[in-house]
Amino acid sequence: MSVPILRTVAALRARVASWRQGGARVAVVPTMGALHEGHLSLVRAALEQADRVIVTLFVNPRQFNNPADLAAYPRTEREDAAKLAPLGAHLLYAPDVGEMYPPGFATTVSVAGVSEGLCGAHRPGHFDGVATVVAKLFLQTGADLAFFGEKDFQQLHVVRRLARDLDIPIEIIACPTVREADGLALSSRNVRLTAQERQMAPKLAESLFRAAGQLGAGAAFSQALAEAEEAILAAGFARVEYLEVRSEADLAPMERLDRPARLLAAAWLGETRLIDNVRVRPASAA
Ligand SMILES: Nc1ncnc2c1ncn2[C@@H]1O[C@H](COP(=O)(O)OP(=O)(O)OP(=O)(O)O)[C@@H](O)[C@H]1O
Numbered sequence: 001m002s003v004p005i006l007r008t009v010a011a012l013r014a015r016v017a018s019w020r021q022g023g024a025r026v027a028v029v030p031t032m033g034a035l036h037e038g039h040l041s042l043v044r045a046a047l048e049q050a051d052r053v054i055v056t057l058f059v060n061p062r063q064f065n066n067p068a069d070l071a072a073y074p075r076t077e078r079e080d081a082a083k084l085a086p087l088g089a090h091l092l093y094a095p096d097v098g099e100m101y102p103p104g105f106a107t108t109v110s111v112a113g114v115s116e117g118l119c120g121a122h123r124p125g126h127f128d129g130v131a132t133v134v135a136k137l138f139l140q141t142g143a144d145l146a147f148f149g150e151k152d153f154q155q156l157h158v159v160r161r162l163a164r165d166l167d168i169p170i171e172i173i174a175c176p177t178v179r180e181a182d183g184l185a186l187s188s189r190n191v192r193l194t195a196q197e198r199q200m201a202p203k204l205a206e207s208l209f210r211a212a213g214q215l216g217a218g219a220a221f222s223q224a225l226a227e228a229e230e231a232i233l234a235a236g237f238a239r240v241e242y243l244e245v246r247s248e249a250d251l252a253p254m255e256r257l258d259r260p261a262r263l264l265a266a267a268w269l270g271e272t273r274l275i276d277n278v279r280v281r282p283a284s285a286a
């Protein structure tokens with residue numbers, strides 16, 4: 001058994017139209033491939049809620065602010081298709097760059113507000129690239145539901161905002177971050193870690209969970225964040241790019257724990273940039 005692979009918008013639209021004739025509810029799971037258990041958890045969630053599930057695989061050049069990062073991005077389509085088949089995903093949509101951005105392509109979708117700060121501040125143009133390709137994937141698939149991981153928490157907000165603002169009739173469903181047994185959030189970029197860096201990497205999540213516990217128990221933001229940053233650097237990370245508490249509902253900066261929050265971080269381990277985030281809840285609301 002293998003997953004059918006389609007590479008053009010026309011073929012994709014024809015397939016979805018045939019499903020629609022039978023009244024199918026269609027879901028899309030956008031990815032850049034190099035599939036791991038995090039991606040597969042999204043596919044499983046989609047299969048529970050939809051009759052037909054499209055997984056998209058497109059390494060989107062427009063969202064890479066760093067050409068070396070794009071060049072090094074893992075590309076494993078054959079293995080990805082083999083992982084999807086046993087799950088029962090119905091289609092792998094894997095267009096090439098020319099299909100997604102034909103000559104003359106001139107449109108950018110830019111989401112203000114939630115794209116600013118955090119990753120947006122450190123990866124110029126990244127969220128414009130994400131918003132543009134996600135809008136295209138939503139319109140190309142015409143899906144009813146779209147599944148995204150909380151690991152990319154800011155991206156989730158960007159995608160929700162764009163669907164609302166552009167009146168795209170699609171429901172965005174967030175799925176929890178899948179972690180390794182030692183706490184490291186699964187990410188396609190983890191394969192770039194050396195064996196020694198891989199040993200250090202879980203300190204990021206560990207420090208975030210500890211700080212979230214302290215914040216929930218009433219610790220001062222400045223003290224809990226300073227301690228977390230110190231622990232991340234002491235573990236061998238080269239640099240903490242950001243470490244911030246934001247409102248879970250709208251990503252607004254917070255100085256008091258007066259509503260559900262997330263603690264979000266990006267940090268460099270050698271040549272690899274890792275991101276992660278955890279929930280923060282006042283102990284009384286836990
Ligand atoms: N550990 C995870 N748990 C849950 N969802 C995840 C996880 N990792 C990625 N995802 C989700 O999978 C979708 C596709 O992400 P993507 O293909 O960029 O993978 P990735 O592992 O995040 O790669 P990278 O961060 O290295 O680009 C996104 O919605 C993303 O949030």
Ligand SMILES: CC(C)(CO)[C@@H](O)C(=O)[O-]
Nearest residue numbers: 030031032060130133152
């Ligand atoms: C949503 C996405 C597939 C758009 O290229 C990408 O940003 C990702 O993999 O998270």
Ligand code: BAL
Nearest residue numbers: 032063064126152155
């Ligand atoms: N997982 C988000 C895609 C990116 O880092 O470009």
